Amino acid sequence: ETNQDSAEFIEIWNNNNASITLDGWKLSDLSKVITLGAITLVPGEYKAIYRTETKIALNNSSEKIYLYDNNGNLIDEISYNSTIKGYSLSYNIKQNEFLWSSTKTPSKMNEFTMPNEPPEAIITFSHNPVAPTEVFTVFATNSTDPDNDALSYFWEIGKKFQASGEQFKYSFDALGEYLIKLTVSDKYHNIVATTTISVMPAVDVVSLRSQSDIKSDKATGSDPAAITSGQIFITEIFPNPAGADNDEWIKLYNPNNFNIILDNWIIDDQEGGSKPHTIIDRSIGAKEYLTLGKEETKIMLNNTSDEVRLFDIKEKLIDSVLYDDVKEEQTYLKTDEDTWVWSGEVQAESVDYSITDYATAGYEAINIYNATNQDIVDIDLPDIRELELGTEVRVQGTVAVEPGVLGKTYFYITGSPGIQVYFYKKDWPQMQVGDMVGVIGELTESNNETRLKVASKEDIVSLYESDPPEPMDMQTGDISENIEGALIALAGELVEKKGTSWFIDDGTGEAKITFQPTANITKPTAKSGDWIRVVGLVSETQSGYRVLPRYQSDIGLIDPDEILAQDAGQVLGASADNMQSDADGIQRFRIPENNQPNKIFIYLLITSGALIILLISLIIKFRMETKKRSKSA
Structure with missing residues (x-):
């Protein structure tokens, strides 16, 4: 004492x-x-x-x-x-x-009243640095309390701004460094954390984000960064003006709430067409349009069919539009319903249309799904990562988690192993876990994770209902690229808690378990040394692989004695049924593979054994007959 x-x-x-x-x-x-x-x-x-x-x-x-x-x-x-x-x-x-x-028991058996430990205050941003007037989000979601006490949050920026709550949105008008102060309270302790955010010229922000391909952390539930995630759109094309074609133009739209510098971005038409044009000294304002004319780009758009493509400064494809059935003196225009129409009202400046306007005016509406269908590659899910990024594919798989559970803009399908399906509009068709769905989308990559980016709601079709996919039992040290997107089961000892992530180890290496806020999972009461059973989907980020539990039932404590009872080298819970889970998904739609070779092998093995025994018997019989003849002679 x-x-x-x-x-x-x-x-x-x-x-x-x-x-x-x-x-x-x-x-x-x-x-x-x-x-x-x-x-x-x-x-x-x-x-x-x-x-x-x-x-x-x-x-x-x-x-x-x-x-x-x-x-x-x-x-x-x-x-x-x-x-x-x-x-x-x-x-x-x-x-x-x-x-x-805090309970003292001199000369008596010890009693324990544990001290209340202070929380850890952690500040994160949706973006840092940011551009002037860019709205960003500040989070305290990674703050933790060892005693699982309810936490309150109080924010301060300078002397004039105060806020409460786990997160808030803010923006700065002027360049500079700004101090953000957070006070986290658990009723026993008030813990203060401070950090700074940089406000830089938009051109510098664009350069930094593009070079490092930074996107906002999904664990915070924020939206992807517009600069590197395809959110500059081609919205209108004028390929065939009356008379000479010198008045052709292409229109872009910036859906973000801050300006973007387009220096060193590239725009071109289809492969083998005009020389690609590098955009110089151009910017596009927040929520504004930008028209690039033929005089500037030198791109000659075909009057029959063509494709317009936009690349960022890393030469990453941001958007592309394929058109055909060209009409003279009409523009090919994207509506707010994500459909494309030919319009006779030619305007190079900004104008908004709705699909109903074209229906009543008698214009021909063309669904984007049908317009690009000719370039689609049919692929089995196990082979999808063999294709190049940017390939438009059609694939089937089993829904492993519904949209909105792990993130508002994506869900996962599985089938040796699986893949993330991304749709920025979040206008999802009805589906549930176990449904077999067909998906048409572009093969892309985000935060090192391969995913399918779909263009419209119609690109996802539910084929039929099936059983929910079974997780594959894995060791914690075996999580790698070959099971990215797979639904797996792990069991391991809890070695560390860090923000929204736990780390478990079964002796083969650590596995990171990340709790997505949108999943609303209550973490079980556990301490270092406890054994945890986890089911989740394998996801990749810039910092490595992680496992994302979907539901409350996907995580729980297990008895260490149950671990010791397993056979040496066997992963906890492994079974013959679970080991067959990699045959789920697309395999269900194929003609079952012929297992006759295995049967023939077994048949030949048995037959050869019988022949050997028969041969030995004949040899013995022959020798005995020979001896008898020798004696009689």
Whole structure:
């Protein structure tokens, strides 16, 4: 016991089955040694020796205490590197460790009232740096409390702005560095964290984000960064003006709430067409349109059919439009329903249309799905990663999690292993786990994870209902690219909690488990050393692989004895049925593979064995007949 001067004591416990006399025993710290008197402890007895008796003053910073018997043998020692005022450092028999407790029990069995630990305050941003007037989100979602106390959040920016809650949106008009202050309270402690956010010229922000392909952290539930995620759109094309074609133009739209610099972006037509045009000294304002004429781009659009493509400064395809059945003196225009129409009202400046306007005006509406269908590649899900990024594909798979559970803009289909399906509009068709769906989309990559980007709601079709996919049992150290998108099951020891992520290890290596806020999963009460069972989907980020639990039932504590009961080398819960899960998904739609070769092999093995036995019998019979003939001769 420390921090109360004369009330300090050192307690000795006899954990033997016989009485012990302490006469001549020695008790010491690093600066003083005292000899104990005639004290006898019966089995299980506790004895508190106070500072008034020992004259040993325990340090409040760090200390080491020794106990020797009357022959000078070291019997026990204990050390600490810090103290908590009013708390005693007490030995917990069940846990076999010393713990700080506010309940002091001198000369009695120890009781434990654990101290309330302070929360950890963590600030994250949807973007940092940001451009002037760009709206960004500030999060405290990674803040944690060891005691699972309810937390409150209080924000300050300078002297004029205050906010409460787990997150808020903000923007700055001027360039500079700004201090963000967060106070996290659990009713017992007020913990302060500060950090800065940089406001830089838009051109510098564009360059930084494009070079590192930064996107906002999905764990915070924020939207992807517009600069690198295809959110500059080609919205209108004028390929065939009346007379000479010098008045051709292409129109772009910026859906974001901040300006984007287009320097070194590239626009061109189909492969083998005009020379690609590198955009120089051009920017596009927030929520504004930009028209690029033929005089500037030198792109000659075909009057029959063609494709217009837009690439960012990393030469990553941002948007593309294929058109045909060209009509003279009409523009090919994208409506707010994501359909394309030919319009006779030619305007190079901004104008908004709706699909109903064209229906009533008698214009011909062309669905984007039909316009691009000719370029679609049919592929089986297990082979999809063999294709190049940018390929338009048609694939089938089993829904492993519905849209909106792990993120508002995506869901997963599985089938050796699986893939993320992304749709920025979030206008999803009805589906449920276990449904077999067909998907048409562009093969893209986000945060190193391969995904399918669909263009419209009609590109996802539910084929029929089926059983929910079964997870594959895996070891924690075996998570890699070859199971990206797969639904797996893990079991391991909890080794660390960090923000919205836990780390578990079954002895083969650590696996990161990330709890998405949209999944609304209540983390089980667990501490380091507890064993956890997790089911989730394998996802990749810039920092590596992670497993995303979908539902509350996907995670729970398990008994370590259950682990020990497994056969050596077998993953917890592995079964013949689970090991067949990689045959789910697209395999269900194929003609079942012919298993005749296996049957033929077994048949040949049995037949050859029988022939060998028959041959041996004939040899023995032949020798016996030979001997008989020799004797008769």
